[in-house]
Amino acid sequence: MPSARQRQLRTLLFWAVPALLLLLPLATNAYTQFIVNGMLISVLVTLGFTLVIGNLGQLAFANTAFFGIGAYASAILSAKLGLPWIVTIPLAGVLGALGGFLASSAALRGIRSYYLAIITLAFGELMRWAYLHSKPLTGGTDGLPLPREAMFGISLSDDTLKFYIFLAVTVLLVKATLNLMRSRFGRAVMAVRENEIATASLAIPTARVILVSFIWSGFVVGCAGALFARHVGHVFPESFGMLHLIASFAMVLVGGLGSVLGAVLGAVLLTALPEYLRAFPGMEELFFGLIVAAVLVAMPMGLASLLRRLSPIFVERYYREES
Amino acid sequence: MLMQLTLGGFAQGAIYALIALSLTVVYRSTTVVNFGHGDFVMAGAFLSYVLVVLAGIAFLPAAALAMIAMFVLGVLFSKGLIRPIRGGPHIGLALMCISAGYVLRGIARMVWGREVLPMPAVFDMEPIFLGDLVITGDAVFIIGTVLVLLILFFGVLALTDLGKMVQAVYQSPRGARLIGLNVERFNDFSWGIGAALGALGGILVAPVSLLHPDLGASFLIKGFAAMTLGGFGSLGGAVLGGILLGLAEQYAGAYLDSALIEITAYVVIVLVLFIRPQGLFGRKAVVKV
């Protein structure tokens, strides 16, 4: 286990990274800033995803559905009800959580493993169909543009402003998720994955653990959806199809299944890499496919496991001993 | 109109049945659901295209060659990529299948991404008009081929020694291992058969449709829906589920709204899993909590 000093170092590191990131806009242009903003969104999506498929061990593919629900919720609330976008972020999270609740109701009915995968896939595609065919609300195929809006006198089309907002939301949600994972709840989530029957024998309400995991995953990804809506400025049904699933998978796996640190690493790396692959259009599917296959065979626990070997400060423990 | 829809439903359903059957063959022996199967179907269609159009081989031998090639690919996939992670979590296996599918799709896209390819019509027979009912060459060809194949498949399974062995493995892989059967090799073989049968689905679709790298995605979902409807793991159920799904799509499209065709499969999946998770014939599809 990490020593008290290592724990302090870890805490320092955790806050130093976002603190340093505050200076990042000095080094970026509109394009690189946009990519970085996209990374922050991917971090949240991957985080929510890894919680369910990694920690809880449930094969639920409803991630794109939560993401879409969040994005549409944010777009609809700001475009149709005139709410300030920043207010729609938690609301989108709540609606994403509602999606999580629906997905968990399948898991709690005993629909698990591949069945859960299939039914959640179907759920995601039904949502996409619903966006397409609810034109008055969602704009149908034309999508829904977010209204122009300013905060602190700066237009929300400004990538630097968006960066600071995205960063704040991401740091908050990552920290909250870490708190969660390093509590009795986080242990219970893992316990359910390892042995659901034995978990119940320890006075842990397993159904509630599954329910809350899905809800939190939906909340995080729903918030990410709201960020995405503003990131692109225009929400289309096509952004939430099955095609986007493989990228999410790759991020979860490359980083390390069930690891918060891994979610961050995987999301950052695999959002950046396709930009370097821009010179070779059409290679992305091949590339992601090969990466996932290679990681599965050669490094099933992802990059996080390498870091763990490097230094104990990267070991993620499911308890918290404050120094 | 009902008769016509029924015929159309059977022709579509025959393809779904084939795909669901091929998924089930793999699932029954290896307990892996191939989430990349749609792309195997696509690969079959593209291979037959390459052989027919580019290499100038006649359709039937080309189809046979494409199936053999896909059989080999299935075996190699099982040996090279599934075996190393067998026994690991389902998530890993599902992801491996998905990524294999993406690789196939990526290859197809690299080579043909910018063209939508036509396949020459195979059964260019004049349609037969029976009163209001039109019977087309395509429909006859698809239904006929699938029917022959199903008879062959279930015949082998029920009547031959090989079939009995296969059924024995389905009953108890451990028992099969005890009597000296090489289960690993049997699994490779199942992957090969699954890939070849799925490829045949693609090959049959190719002449009536057009080829593009995303061809497989919708078939995968149809296959899942058919499997779920028939009962996960039931070979006969997969076939019946496929046919019923084909019919349901046609009826829903014609009598309700054509926008429903696209989501019939999804609705079937959700309803069946919530109301009768074991499907029509399957063992219970739920894990005991």
Add this chain to the structure above:
Amino acid sequence: MTELLNVQGLSVRFSGLTALDDVSFTLEEGAVRAVIGPNGAGKSTLFNAISGYVTPTSGSVHLKGRELTKLTPHEIAEQGVRRTFQNGGLFPALTVLENVLTGLHAQTEGSFLDILLGRSKALKSEAGNIHRARELLKLMSMDHMADTRAGDLSGGQQRIVEIVRTVASDPPVLLLDEPAVGLSPVARAQMMEIIHRLAGEKGVGILLIEHAVELVMAAADRILVMAAGARIAEGTPEEIREDRAVLEAYLGHS
């Protein structure tokens, strides 16, 4: 001695098959009661019925006068009846310390929101539990293994950690499902010692399924013998050793 567990007329039938047939007994504070019987005698069904994994067809289970029969497994565990599992119920990917902490789940304070926000209420309670878990491990001389993955422990160590996890919350009643299976003689002796200490020092009422006869005879105050789902004998170890029905049941099946 105070009565803890009162099992009355407990029966379980699965589609016509009687797995448990009208079993009644009581368990008192500090008592160790063993359940023995050949395979298929209904011992595991009895455990599952008491701990809520199987719904009894008839009969009742009370803990200190409170009915448990209709409760779910985690509710029964929360009431204070905790169990181990025959095949080992540890979470292999969690560390030893994390495993023990899961046993203190219900004893941890702080709502979901407290946890999310990292409020001191939740943190303090967590810190207290970590301290307690370490103490318990130290008692078993397992504290040096606290950060080892449970899956990497030896079979005997796993059994001990599972018991530590199960008793961490100080439950009044403990159901041990073959705690000594697969253990070395040294580990068996240690297990005996643990059982004695739990019953003698802490007054835990222990219900024990065990095949190892010498362990049963040495550990149990009373023995319940089952065959084909029903109780065929009950008594002190000495009485059971003499009982003809028991001998027949065993001889008839071996």
Add this chain to the structure above:
Amino acid sequence: MNKLTSLMAVAAFAAAPALAQDAEWETQGLTDDAITIGVMGPFSGNASSYSKALIGMMAYYDKVNEEGGVHGRKLVAVQEDTACDSAKGLAAAKKLISQDEVFMLQGNSCSGVALALRPTIEEAGLPWIVAHAVSDSISTPLAGNIFHGVPTGSANGRAMAAFVLSKPDTENVAIIEHSNDWAHSYSNPARDYLKEQGVEPTAELTMERGQTDATAQVLKLRQNKPDFIIAALYEAETAIFLRDLKKYGMGDIPVMGTAGTDLENTLKRTGDFDTVKNYYVIHSYVDNLDGEKMKPWGDMIHKYYPDEELSTFSFVSIGSAEALVSALEAVGPDLTRSKLIAALEEVRDFDTGILSDPITWTPEDHQGVKGSAVAGFVDGEPTVLKAWGQPY
């Protein structure tokens, strides 16, 4: 631009376009011998077949360059992939604008992406000529720097409906379409035009991308007996729909298709003339694809892209490239972004020699091409038509 100053002067950031109109900005992406042009298109992803649309334009650049360029400057295309995905498209646009610092933009195929790009590009202020995407909302309401160089959805949709109604005694019109933005950009203006003319579509059906069977739709149409069918379907589904139509004995009903398909390739795909003989498509060109007047353009594309399979998309962006070059010529050697925008707004009735309708851009209206011809088979030959029975 100094990043630190802009960061501190955040208010100025908000007013970026105003700030940006300085001399340096005006000639960004410009050297004495090159004009860099950002070319965005779906070079990957499931819509990558539309990237063909950018080939004609780039071949035209090559041709101009070979002839010495414009006032001594070569047209240098910087390609970026949008994958037909809004987030990827935005990244592409931002890369071209702020990293590659191109002088102007031309291209983009997917309307959804173009709609997502519009606010960013409008704010950036550099000229953008939309060379393929058809949605009207890309260029309406007017954005000072965004020009539409192809017939828009409404121009096409109205042309489709007008052609349908130009057939004598057309009363019963049915519509079949994909439920996506591309299909709606044709079908909605067509609906509007029909309504203006007092015609209500009698059947509105959908057929999704990837469907390999149109039996249900065709049988519904059989009960309906329309005089004309408007089909906003992609290439593959068009072929399937026409084939099923003929299969069920309705091959005599004329079908009006979009600019997303062409007669020659549809014929190739169905492999049967009878199936397509009553198929009409929006055809924005002066001649059929293998006609006399199109041949030089086809030759030009093949000169620079020898392996290109020609389809209707291959030619679609050439007209706007011609208009761009004429505007660049008009500006003269002292090129700036503002001068180019002003020159583009001077383009009047510009005959491209390839588009059936001329290009006109005015300060009030940037939708340059107002109409489109139709093509259909006449006596077995693909023929460009003005209206039912009237050759172009």
